[in-house]
Amino acid sequence: MKFADIVAGRRFQLGPVRVEEEEVIDFARRYDDQWFHTDPEAAERGPFQGLIASGWHTCALAMRLVSREILQGSESFASPGLSHVRWPHPVRPGDELTLEVVVHESRTSASRPTLGVVRWQWLMRNGHGTLVLDLEATSMFRLAAA
Amino acid sequence: MKFADIVAGRRFQLGPVRVEEEEVIDFARRYDDQWFHTDPEAAERGPFQGLIASGWHTCALAMRLVSREILQGSESFASPGLSHVRWPHPVRPGDELTLEVVVHESRTSASRPTLGVVRWQWLMRNGHGTLVLDLEATSMFRLAAA
Numbered sequence: 434m435k436f437a438d439i440v441a442g443r444r445f446q447l448g449p450v451r452v453e454e455e456e457v458i459d460f461a462r463r464y465d466d467q468w469f470h471t472d473p474e475a476a477e478r479g480p481f482q483g484l485i486a487s488g489w490h491t492c493a494l495a496m497r498l499v500s501r502e503i504l505q506g507s508e509s510f511a512s513p514g515l516s517h518v519r520w521p522h523p524v525r526p527g528d529e530l531t532l533e534v535v536v537h538e539s540r541t542s543a544s545r546p547t548l549g550v551v552r553w554q555w556l557m558r559n560g561h562g563t564l565v566l567d568l569e570a571t572s573m574f575r576l577a578a579a
Numbered sequence: 580m581k582f583a584d585i586v587a588g589r590r591f592q593l594g595p596v597r598v599e600e601e602e603v604i605d606f607a608r609r610y611d612d613q614w615f616h617t618d619p620e621a622a623e624r625g626p627f628q629g630l631i632a633s634g635w636h637t638c639a640l641a642m643r644l645v646s647r648e649i650l651q652g653s654e655s656f657a658s659p660g661l662s663h664v665r666w667p668h669p670v671r672p673g674d675e676l677t678l679e680v681v682v683h684e685s686r687t688s689a690s691r692p693t694l695g696v697v698r699w700q701w702l703m704r705n706g707h708g709t710l711v712l713d714l715e716a717t718s719m720f721r722l723a724a725a
Contacts, residue, residue, distance in 0.1 A: 464639035466646045469656060480656050480721060488658055489642050493610035493635050500612045510615060510626050512634055514665035520658060575626060 436508050436539070436549040436574040445534040447498040449560075452486055454526035460490040485523040491530075491566050492518065495557050498532045508549065508574040518568040528559045537569070541576065549574035582654050582695040582720040587685050593644040593678040595706075598632055600672035606636040631669040637676075637712050638664065641703050644678045654695065654720040664714040674705045683715070687722065695720030 454473070461470030465487035468475045476484040524530065533556040542548040550573055557566035600619070607616030611633035614621045622630040670676065679702040688694040696719055703712035 463643065464646075465642045467650060467655060485657075487642070488660075489635070489639050493606075493639070496633070496635050497610045497612070500610075504613060509613060511631075511669075512666060514634075514663065515661070517660065517662060518664065519660035521660075523657075 434503050434505070434507050436551070436576060439503070439507075439536055439539050439551050439553075441536050441539050443536045445503060446531065447502045447534060448531040449529040450494050450498060452494070452524055452526055452528040452530060454484065457484060457486045457490060457526050460493070461487050465489055481523050481525075484526055486525070488518075488520040488566075491520065491524045491557065492568070494530060495532050495555050495566055495568075499534065499555070503534065504572075508576055509572055510575045511573045513571050513573065516569045516571075518566075520566060522559070522563050522565045524559065524565050528565075530557050530559060530565065532557045547576045547578055549576050580649050580651070580653050582685070582697070582722060585649070585653075585682055585685050585697050585699075587682050589682045591649060591678075591680040593648045593680060595675040595677045596640050596644060598640070598670055598672055598674040598676060600630065603630060603632045603636060603672050606639070607633050611635055627669050627671075630672055632671070634664075634666040634712075637666065637670045637703065638714070640676060641678050641701050641712055641714075645680065645701065649680065650718075654722055655718055656721045657719045659717050659719065661717070662715040664712075666712060668705070668709050668711045670705065670711050674711075676703050676705060676711065678703045693722045693724055695722050 458471050469479050469485055470487050473484050535554045538552040540550055552571050554569045559565055604617050615625050615631055616633050619630050681700045684698040686696055698717050700715045705711050
């Protein structure tokens with residue numbers, strides 16, 4: 434998709450992506466080594482009565498969908514950051530996650546007309562429709578000179 | 580470390596962690612499949628003149644340090660989210676990243692005295708001292724009843 438197709442007000446429905454227990458454990462062992470992400474038996478006795486995915490893993494799964502289903506073939510080249518990230522509900526192995534992307538703003542920079550800037554909200558839900566991730570990201574695109 | 584040791588005003592210096600090219604490419608192929616994260620030759624001709632790590636990978640490396648050097652053995656059990664994330668400078672293979680963690684607030688919940696809440700800022704820098712990640716996270720701890 435191209436920057437020109439990512440217009441304010443547009444909504445994209447991406448996914449689903451399935452959360453695999455092996456991947457939950459593998460990700461957490463590398464990057465978020467806490468027992469409720471890596472040890473199914475201890476997690477069973479913990480506050481969530483079972484293994485939950487690292488919030489960073491949930492973000493990475495959202496990015497997988499955005500990079501494959503929207504940014505592939507685009508002029509995307511970087512992101513300056515996120516204005517908020519919320520993890521309102523745990524993600525568990527076996528969940529099938531879908532991502533709704535809402536474009537809040539899409540513009541070219543006044544000072545640099547070859548810079549496209551998109552501000553969008555990413556809302557990830559599990560198979561019950563429960564929100565598990567809510568973030569707002571800014572993405573930058575390198576456009577051809579007009 | 581225990582929740583009781585994570586007091587407001589305290590600063591922690593964590594790391595370093597080395598950014599490996601193979602891991603940059605592997606992470607991006609799974610979660611952020613864009614050419615400037617996965618294709619060294621194309622990235623060489625791109626805006627950063629070389630491969631850069633996914634911002635999500637940088638976050639994951641910060642979490643690796645926090646989970647191993649602070650949260651190991653603590654009462655940590657979840658996070659509701661982050662108030663901001665900024666990636667002010669690219670992270671490249673070969674970088675040695677250190678993380679400064681500044682505790683802004685540490686309190687027990689007024690309504691739930693067994694809930695500890697920490698609000699802290701994570702500042703990651705490369706070997707030149709350049710800031711590459713700036714985020715503010717909230718972490719929750721499950722405390723024994725007094």
